[in-house]
Every structure is written in structure tokens, then in C-alpha cells.
Amino acid sequence: MKTKFIFITGGVLSSLGKGLAAASIGALLQTRGLSVTIQKLDPYINVDPGTMNPFQHGEVYVTEDGAETDLDLGHYERYLGIHMSQSNNYTSGRIYETVINKERRGDYLGGTVQVIPHITDEIKRSVLSVAKNDEDVALIEIGGTVGDIEGLPFLEAIRQLKNDLGKENVLYIHLTLVPYMRAAGELKTKPTQHSVKELRSIGIQPDIILCRSEVPLPADLRAKIALFCDVDRDAVFSAVDVKSIYEVPLEFYREGVDQKIAILLKLPAKNAELDAWKELNRRMENPKGRVKVGIVGKYVDLKEAYKSLHEALVHAGVANEVALDLEYVNSEEVTAKNVEKRMKGLDAILVPGGFGSRGIEGKILAIKHARENKVPFFGICLGMQCAVIEYARNVLGLEKANSQEFDEFTPDPVIYLMTEWYDFRKKRVEKRNEASNKGGTMRLGSYPCKVVKDTNAMLAYDEARIEERHRHRYEFNKKYAEPLQSAGLVLSGLSPDEELVEMVELPGHPWFLGCQFHPEFKSGPMHPHPLFREFIRAAVEFKKAR
Numbered sequence: 069m070k071t072k073f074i075f076i077t078g079g080v081l082s083s084l085g086k087g088l089a090a091a092s093i094g095a096l097l098q099t100r101g102l103s104v105t106i107q108k109l110d111p112y113i114n115v116d117p118g119t120m121n122p123f124q125h126g127e128v129y130v131t132e133d134g135a136e137t138d139l140d141l142g143h144y145e146r147y148l149g150i151h152m153s154q155s156n157n158y159t160s161g162r163i164y165e166t167v168i169n170k171e172r173r174g175d176y177l178g179g180t181v182q183v184i185p186h187i188t189d190e191i192k193r194s195v196l197s198v199a200k201n202d203e204d205v206a207l208i209e210i211g212g213t214v215g216d217i218e219g220l221p222f223l224e225a226i227r228q229l230k231n232d233l234g235k236e237n238v239l240y241i242h243l244t245l246v247p248y249m250r251a252a253g254e255l256k257t258k259p260t261q262h263s264v265k266e267l268r269s270i271g272i273q274p275d276i277i278l279c280r281s282e283v284p285l286p287a288d289l290r291a292k293i294a295l296f297c298d299v300d301r302d303a304v305f306s307a308v309d310v311k312s313i314y315e316v317p318l319e320f321y322r323e324g325v326d327q328k329i330a331i332l333l334k335l336p337a338k339n340a341e342l343d344a345w346k347e348l349n350r351r352m353e354n355p356k357g358r359v360k361v362g363i364v365g366k367y368v369d370l371k372e373a374y375k376s377l378h379e380a381l382v383h384a385g386v387a388n389e390v391a392l393d394l395e396y397v398n399s400e401e402v403t404a405k406n407v408e409k410r411m412k413g414l415d416a417i418l419v420p421g422g423f424g425s426r427g428i429e430g431k432i433l434a435i436k437h438a439r440e441n442k443v444p445f446f447g448i449c450l451g452m453q454c455a456v457i458e459y460a461r462n463v464l465g466l467e468k469a470n471s472q473e474f475d476e477f478t479p480d481p482v483i484y485l486m487t488e489w490y491d492f493r494k495k496r497v498e499k500r501n502e503a504s505n506k507g508g509t510m511r512l513g514s515y516p517c518k519v520v521k522d523t524n525a526m527l528a529y530d531e532a533r534i535e536e537r538h539r540h541r542y543e544f545n546k547k548y549a550e551p552l553q554s555a556g557l558v559l560s561g562l563s564p565d566e567e568l569v570e571m572v573e574l575p576g577h578p579w580f581l582g583c584q585f586h587p588e589f590k591s592g593p594m595h596p597h598p599l600f601r602e603f604i605r606a607a608v609e610f611k612k613a614r
């Protein structure tokens with residue numbers, strides 16, 4: 069195996085941006101002509117984050133192959149432009165599940181199954197499996213903070229890998245915090261020293277230390293950290309807070325992080341080619357205007373729950389050279405009385421995906437407002453389902469129209485669970501779930517879609533066939549296709565067999581589009597998603613005309 073492995077651990081506290089640091093390093097190495105792959109190891113016991121509350125854990129990121137993964141994989145895809153899959157994210161739960169299944173099958177021939185070597189061997193196998201294409205570099209991010217009990221088997225496994233792979237093929241990067249004590253006007257290195265001490269006590273000597281700090285680290289502090297932590301002086305880097313997350317690769321480049329990595333790992337790297345990243349940052353810093361987008365949803369308190377959505381909007385802003393003011397509106401607070409007021413001043417309205425009936429009526433009111441006032445509207449997954457319900461109720465006159473998710477016994481299930489009278493979808497989903505070792509009947513991962521001619525969808529994609537990622541149980545009920553179409557709704561995206569409705573839109577409205585899939589998962593700063601791009605373009609036009 070020619071792949072060199074870089075392990076990234078975190079110290080002092082969580083939320084230091086380890087995922088972004090890993091993604092940024094990966095992106096920088098790519099600009100030097102190296103092929104890169106990347107993986108996240110999560111020490112928690114959940115088998116995958118699919119069942120985790122987005123409030124607590126942030127968004128569930130869905131890959132092409134239908135894996136429900138940690139949101140850091142979203143950063144990886146956005147920064148590196150490569151597709152992640154099931155093998156790019158392992159949790160303790162998944163590792164243990166594999167080992168326990170092997171034990172039940174008798175694979176261990178009656179031996180005592182232990183953390184070392186059985187769990188650690190399984191971790192090592194998972195780590196090595198990520199470099200499928202013999203990439204030049206594999207970046208492995210260990211979730212959590214050094215010192216967590218759950219993280220120990222992972223740290224032990226990556227410690228062993230240095231011996232297994234040879235020390236010239238392995239590099240350890242430790243990300244820590246150097247807090248700034250405002251009262252004393254001083255940066256403090258003690259937490260970093262402690263965290264590195266903890267790491268060394270389990271046998272890992274970091275090669276590079278990345279220090280998150282509010283202000284750049286002066287040379288004497290770098291020297292001090294180098295001395296106490298036993299690393300090269302030029303291997304202590306300052307990772308200062310930046311305005312935009314897309315500045316991090318440039319910031320690391322200015323610090324010389326990639327240079328040091330290339331030297332330490334003896335990588336055949338050419339000079340970094342940073343024009344695209346520079347151009348991206350130039351555009352972000354020099355917007356030609358601003359538009360205000362209202363996001364009407366449930367998890368409004370926590371941007372992490374809508375991470376990819378937020379980023380896709382940022383990319384679309386960059387593509388249109390405008391800055392975005394994102395206003396998160398809690399749909400539970402939207403009522404018939406206040407909807408005018410709550411939607412006032414918005415240049416566009418977006419209803420994102422979600423589960424459960426909380427706040428649904430508020431979303432439907434916001435959609436009605438967008439439809440009637442010709443405000444650009446984008447409905448994603450649940451947002452499209454709500455748009456269909458709104459149209460069925462208020463235009464078609466089916467007052468009780470609903471999704472079976474919110475009213476099991478609705479007389480007009482315009483959105484329904486495809487089970488009794490149409491089990492082909494179920495079969496397809498089950499087949500896929502089996503393949504990716506999943507329970508449930510969620511439609512997950514990438515599915516093809518035909519784009520209908522002469523629609524806004526076609527204007528955006530300019531392609532007759534696309535592939536987008538799904539994560540939902542309910543579907544548009546084809547029984548209502550005809551009445552809804554007669555009432556003016558256009559079905560602008562269909563599965564190849566035309567049995568599933570994937571996009572709907574309204575003619576005579578500048579931009580009103582709903583999609584059953586999650587386009588936000590495929591947007592990147594270098595490749596903004598066409599639907600988001602066109603949605604924001606419509607917002608710019610709307611603002612101009614207002």
C-alpha cells in the first residue's frame with residue numbers, strides 16, 4: 069500500500085473544528101496534485117447517526133450509497149469534491165457490531181474476544197479499507213477529545229498503525245485550543261501541554277500541533293509549545309478564527325501546514341495551485357448585493373441541524389455574487405394572523421426537510437404566502453410535501469388533504485406511505501436497505517430522476533437525467549397527480565419509470581419549486597447546486613422588482 073496516513077486528534081475541548089481542519093488539509097494537499105481520501109471515526113456507541121437527534125448531533129449527512137453519516141462527511145465532500153460512502157465513517161457501535169457478529173458466527177474459534185486485539189484490529193481494518201484506490205494520502209479524523217473513555221480503542225488502534233505501516237507512512241496532527249485571557253491580555257498554553265501529555269501517555273507523539281486561537285501565536289509561544297510537547301518549532305501552527313470557513317485552506321497555506329506535512333511524509337507534492345480557492349474567497353468578500361432568505365423550519369435554534377442546507381445557500385450566494393442574510397423562522401410560531409408580518413421583507417422562502425407534525429401548519433401558511441405573493445419558494449423533501457398539501461387544500465379545494473405522516477386517516481392522503489396498493493417501491497427500498505445493512509423503509513441515497521422539458525427544473529439542471537440523494541419515508545401519491553395537474557401543478561421531475569414524483573413546480577410563478585430529494589448534499593463551493601443557484605437568482609430578481 070503506497071498510501072500515507074494522517075491521523076487528526078483533538079484536545080482540550082470539542083467543537084474546535086477538527087472536521088474543517090481535516091477537510092482543509094485534504095483540499096490543500098489536493099491542490100498540490102495529490103490524491104486524497106478521508107474518513108471520520110466516531111467513538112460513540114450508536115451504530116450510525118441515522119437515529120440521532122439533529123438538535124444534539126447536528127445534521128445527518130446522506131451519501132450516494134445511502135449511508136447516514138456524521139455531518140463532517142459533508143465538509144469532506146464540499147472541500148474535496150469526492151464522494152463519500154459507508155466506508156468513510158465508522159462508529160464504535162458499528163465496529164462492535166461487526167466484532168460481535170463475528171463472535172456469534174464462531175469466527176474467533178472459541179477465543180476470548182477483547183478490546184485489544186479484536187476491537188482494535190477491526191478498527192485498523194476499517195481505517196485501511198478507506199484507501200480503496202491507493203490514494204496518496206488518507207486523512208483520518210478521530211471524533212471526540214483525547215481523554216474520553218470511548219476514544220481509547222481508536223487511539224490505541226492508530227498508535228499501532230504506526231508500527232504496522234512504518235513510521236515514514238504515518239503522521240499525527242493534534243488540534244488544540246490556546247485560549248486568550250482577555251483580562252491578562254495573554255494566550256495560555258497550559259491546556260495544550262496537558263492535552264499532548266495525555267496523548268503521549270497512550271503512546272502517541274504528535275508530529276504537528278494546530279493551535280486554535282483568537283489571535284495569532286507569537287514566535288515565543290510556539291517555541292514554548294514545541295519545547296514542552298517535543299515537536300519541531302516549525303510544526304506548531306496557529307489556526308486563528310477566520311471570517312468564512314472557506315478561508316481555512318488559505319490560512320493553513322499561509323502558515324505552511326501543507327509544506328510541513330509534505331516534508332515530514334516525503335510526499336511527491338508540487339506547488340500548491342490555489343487560484344480556485346482565492347477566487348472563491350474574493351467573491352465571498354466582494355458581494356455585489358444582498359438578499360434575505362427566510363428558512364421556515366423546526367430546528368431553527370441550531371444551525372448545525374441544517375448544515376448542508378446552510379452551505380448550499382452560501383454556495384448559491386457566491387454563484388450569484390450576493391451575500392445572504394439567512395433568517396431562521398420557527399414554523400411553530402407562524403399563524404394565519406401573523407404570517408404577513410413574519411414573511412415581510414423576505415426575498416425568498418425556503419422550507420427544508422424534517423420529520424414529525426410539529427410546526428407543519430406554519431410551514432403550509434408560509435408556502436401559501438409565497439405562492440400568492442409570488443415570492444421565490446424552494447421546498448425540500450418535507451418542504452415539497454407541504455407545498456403539495458397546500459396546493460391540494462387551497463387550490464384544488466381538498467380541505468382535509470394531508471400527509472399520512474401527520475394524519476393517518478386523512479380522506480385525501482396526497483402524501484402517503486407507499487405500502488398496500490403499491491409495493492414496488494417498498495421492494496426497491498428493502499433491497500437497497502439490505503445492501504447497506506439497514507432496517508426501516510426509508511428511501512436512502514442516490515436515485516435517478518428524469519427532468520421534464522420546459523420547466524424551471526430543466527432551466528436549472530440543463531440535463532434530462534439527474535441523480536439526487538433521498539432520505540424520507542413518504543411519497544407523492546400518484547392518485548392525485550391528475551387532479552393536481554389539472555389545477556395547475558406541474559410535475560417537473562419523475563423517476564425513470566414515472567411512478568415516483570421527484571419535483572413539482574408552478575408555472576406563472578417566478579420560481580416555486582419543490583423536490584423530494586435533498587439537493588443540499590451535493591452542493592460545493594466550487595460546484596454550487598443548480599437548484600440553489602437558480603433559487604437565489606430568483607431572489608435577486610424579486611428584490612430588484614420590489
Ligand code: GLN
Nearest residue numbers: 421422449450540541542
Ligand atoms: N418526514 C418526511 C418523510 O419521511 C420528509 C423527510 C425529510 O424531509 N427528510 O417522508
